[in-house]
Amino acid sequence: MIEFEHVAKHYPDGTVAVRDFSLTVPSHRCVVLLGSSGSGKTTLLRMVNRMVDPTGGRVLIDDADVRDSDPVALRRSIGYVLQSGGLLPHRTVADNVATVPLLTGATRRAARSRALELLGRVGLDESLAQRYPAQLSGGQQQRVGVARALAADPNILLMDEPFGAVDPLVRRELQDELLRLQSDLGKTILFVTHDVDEAFRLGDEVIVLRPQAEIAQRGTSVEILAQPADDFVRGFIGADRGRRSLRLATSGGRQVAVDLEGHAVGILE
Amino acid sequence: MSLLSEAWAWLAVEGRWSGPAGIPARTAQHLAVTGVAVLLGAVVAVPAGILVGHARRGAGWVAALMGGARAVPSLGLLTLFGLWLGIGVEAPLLTLAVLAVPSLLAGVYSGFLAIDEAIPQAARAVGLSPGQVVVLVELPLALPVIVGGLRAATLQVVATATLAAYTSDYGLGRYLFAGLKTRDYAQMLAGSLIVIALALALELLLAALQRAARRVADPAHTSDPSGRRPSRKDHP
Amino acid sequence: MTWLTGNWPQVLELLVGHLVLTVPAVGLSVLLALPLGRLAWRLPRVGGPLLAAATLLYAVPALPLLIVIPVLIGTPLRSSATMIAALTVYGVALLVRSVVDGFGAVDRGVRDAAVAVGHSPTGMLWRVDLPLALPVILAGVRVVTVSTVGLVTIGALIGVPSLGSLLTDGFQRGIVAEVVTGVVVTVALALILDAALVLAGKALTPWAARRARGPVVVSR
Numbered sequence: 001m002i003e004f005e006h007v008a009k010h011y012p013d014g015t016v017a018v019r020d021f022s023l024t025v026p027s028h029r030c031v032v033l034l035g036s037s038g039s040g041k042t043t044l045l046r047m048v049n050r051m052v053d054p055t056g057g058r059v060l061i062d063d064a065d066v067r068d069s070d071p072v073a074l075r076r077s078i079g080y081v082l083q084s085g086g087l088l089p090h091r092t093v094a095d096n097v098a099t100v101p102l103l104t105g106a107t108r109r110a111a112r113s114r115a116l117e118l119l120g121r122v123g124l125d126e127s128l129a130q131r132y133p134a135q136l137s138g139g140q141q142q143r144v145g146v147a148r149a150l151a152a153d154p155n156i157l158l159m160d161e162p163f164g165a166v167d168p169l170v171r172r173e174l175q176d177e178l179l180r181l182q183s184d185l186g187k188t189i190l191f192v193t194h195d196v197d198e199a200f201r202l203g204d205e206v207i208v209l210r211p212q213a214e215i216a217q218r219g220t221s222v223e224i225l226a227q228p229a230d231d232f233v234r235g236f237i238g239a240d241r242g243r244r245s246l247r248l249a250t251s252g253g254r255q256v257a258v259d260l261e262g263h264a265v266g267i268l269e
Numbered sequence: 270m271s272l273l274s275e276a277w278a279w280l281a282v283e284g285r286w287s288g289p290a291g292i293p294a295r296t297a298q299h300l301a302v303t304g305v306a307v308l309l310g311a312v313v314a315v316p317a318g319i320l321v322g323h324a325r326r327g328a329g330w331v332a333a334l335m336g337g338a339r340a341v342p343s344l345g346l347l348t349l350f351g352l353w354l355g356i357g358v359e360a361p362l363l364t365l366a367v368l369a370v371p372s373l374l375a376g377v378y379s380g381f382l383a384i385d386e387a388i389p390q391a392a393r394a395v396g397l398s399p400g401q402v403v404v405l406v407e408l409p410l411a412l413p414v415i416v417g418g419l420r421a422a423t424l425q426v427v428a429t430a431t432l433a434a435y436t437s438d439y440g441l442g443r444y445l446f447a448g449l450k451t452r453d454y455a456q457m458l459a460g461s462l463i464v465i466a467l468a469l470a471l472e473l474l475l476a477a478l479q480r481a482a483r484r485v486a487d488p489a490h491t492s493d494p495s496g497r498r499p500s501r502k503d504h505p
Numbered sequence: 506m507t508w509l510t511g512n513w514p515q516v517l518e519l520l521v522g523h524l525v526l527t528v529p530a531v532g533l534s535v536l537l538a539l540p541l542g543r544l545a546w547r548l549p550r551v552g553g554p555l556l557a558a559a560t561l562l563y564a565v566p567a568l569p570l571l572i573v574i575p576v577l578i579g580t581p582l583r584s585s586a587t588m589i590a591a592l593t594v595y596g597v598a599l600l601v602r603s604v605v606d607g608f609g610a611v612d613r614g615v616r617d618a619a620v621a622v623g624h625s626p627t628g629m630l631w632r633v634d635l636p637l638a639l640p641v642i643l644a645g646v647r648v649v650t651v652s653t654v655g656l657v658t659i660g661a662l663i664g665v666p667s668l669g670s671l672l673t674d675g676f677q678r679g680i681v682a683e684v685v686t687g688v689v690v691t692v693a694l695a696l697i698l699d700a701a702l703v704l705a706g707k708a709l710t711p712w713a714a715r716r717a718r719g720p721v722v723v724s725r
Contacts, residue, residue: 076623086618090712132712340695342658345688348676428566461569472564
């Protein structure tokens with residue numbers, strides 16, 4: 001369980017990244033922070049593993065203030081995935097996945113077999129293990145990033161727009177993979193994105209953020225779609241432009257769902 | 270530190286600052302030989318640099334030339350040309366001109382290459398002739414890097430010009446070699462300090478010139494402000 | 506050629522003397538430039554003036570520097586110590602910039618990710634920053650090595666023996682073959698050391714070579 005208690009982040013130059021933010025991320029759930037750039041969502045994420053220390057309030061993991069733990073040890077105990085994987089370009093895929101086990105003193109042999117196992121788990125062939133990151137496609141790099149985050153078997157996964165740099169088809173594939181992994185592993189996931197569809201697809205709960213990490217609305221995707229809290233949320237999720245409103249049309253005896261502009265989006269079974 | 274005060278005393282001797290063997294005359298010689306050599310080098314290097322830079326080809330050749338030139342000892346060129354041309358000013362002048370070429374050429378060439386390829390293409394597309402593209406577009410944009418090349422070349426030449434006195438009676442290096450021969454440390458130290466001061470003054474002047482060139486090429490200050498220049502060091 | 510056949514033991518001896526001046530100077534330059542460059546990169550407020558000073562030092566002509574150095578550090582004029590000190594000044598002045606550039610070229614996202622997975626500050630230096638900065642630093646070391654080989658010849662003017670002695674001796678005695686030998690052997694030495702560094706760089710940065718060659722495999 002991750003708790004944010006009235007956290008704030010003010011920078012010396014007067015910039016306010018986070019004004020006053022409180023949230024509880026329950027264990028084994030995936031909570032998505034949804035906001036555009038400048039909403040402070042990445043800052044919030046980085047407070048959890050102490051890449052950023054809040055200037056006010058505190059962050060608790062399982063009731064312990066993260067500030068009481070050594071940042072390096074803390075980071076090794078938390079999985080972190082970021083855009084385009086953030087892989088070390090000078091290490092092979094296997095060594096990248098084994099980064100944390102090797103840092104924490106696992107034997108090379110143990111770390112390596114664990115890495116191969118994880119590659120399988122994220123849907124990558126073992127034959128890729130000896131390649132360097134630059135020799136993989138964007139989607140493959142992202143999978144390696146997820147495998148690396150899982151290597152130390154952390155309870156918590158932090159994901160910072162992890163699928164932002166890949167094309168829509170691959171993004172969809174990776175989202176499916178994450179959902180499958182999550183149903184197997186049941187990690188506590190804090191996921192940051194600006195992509196509304198991604199947030200609705202992955203989040204057990206979605207937090208819509210205004211600038212300075214002010215919560216505009218929180219709830220399940222159904223709740224947010226059904227009752228947008230205000231015009232900001234309506235605008236952000238596209239409800240005001242009719243993108244989220246569907247009606248039924250009939251064609252050839254089948255019922256087709258179309259949006260308000262008449263574009264088909266699906267079939268009613 | 271007593272050596273320093275001896276050098277100071279040497280500088281203060283009467284007559285040191287006038288006459289054909291005086292410090293001002295030798296400084297003028299030193300600067301003249303530097304200026305003429307850089308000019309001679311530029312006559313070769315600038316057109317060549319414009320040709321390869323405008324064509325955006327020959328990167329391998331320029332890199333090989335720079336690498337090879339860096340490996341040639343300037344003292345070697347100086348002594349070779351000295352044996353060939355005798356003890357006049359011709360041998361050092363030729364050496365220095367040859368030494369100036371790689372830095373100047375690389376400056377023009379990399380200046381042209383650093384320009385976003387779309388810009389000369391757009392200039393051609395709106396109807397500029399190749400010559401107009403070079404003069405109106407590429408040269409002004411490449412100017413900071415070209416001046417950077419000039420800076421590197423000039424510093425190398427002014428430094429190597431010190432060695433000119435080894436094969437001919439020319440420039441400030443004379444004090445160093447005269448001091449070395451007669452074991453007059455005060456004289457060579459004083460001479461060294463004058464040469465160093467001259468080099469640093471030129472360096473600061475050319476750095477200022479490069480900043481001015483940067484203002485011409487990039488009035489909105491959009492690019493990286495760090496003062497880059499093609500690096501090369503084998504000057505004495 | 507006939508000059509060389511009669512004098513090759515002397516050339517060999519001078520070649521060794523040349524190396525004995527070059528190698529320590531380059532080594533010292535690297536050892537000094539790494540911490541200085543790291544400092545300049547981490548603290549731009551120190552780095553700015555440091556790099557400006559390096560640029561100025563680099564502008565100091567070599568022969569005058571050789572004459573000034575004994576006054577500053579008390580070494581005899583005609584000594585390898587004076588020679589190595591002067592060469593190191595140039596090496597450091599040039600390499601500090603390469604080290605700063607090298608660290609600066611490390612991708613921010615990669616550094617962030619490395620911190621996030623739990624590299625300690627020392628771990629960052631040795632496992633992430635240094636290996637990734639290596640290609641740029643090595644390019645600087647190559648330039649320094651080649652120019653140092655050339656600069657060593659200047660020492661012959663103050664009486665420190667090296668391949669440069671072939672240039673001064675040949676000039677004074679009017680033996681063109683001796684001067685040509687000096688130039689050719691100096692250039693050859695520079696190019697051989699440069700090639701050795703290129704090979705060492707390839708061995709140390711296998712990821713860079715494979716990136717150029719390796720095919721991108723589409724996900725299965």
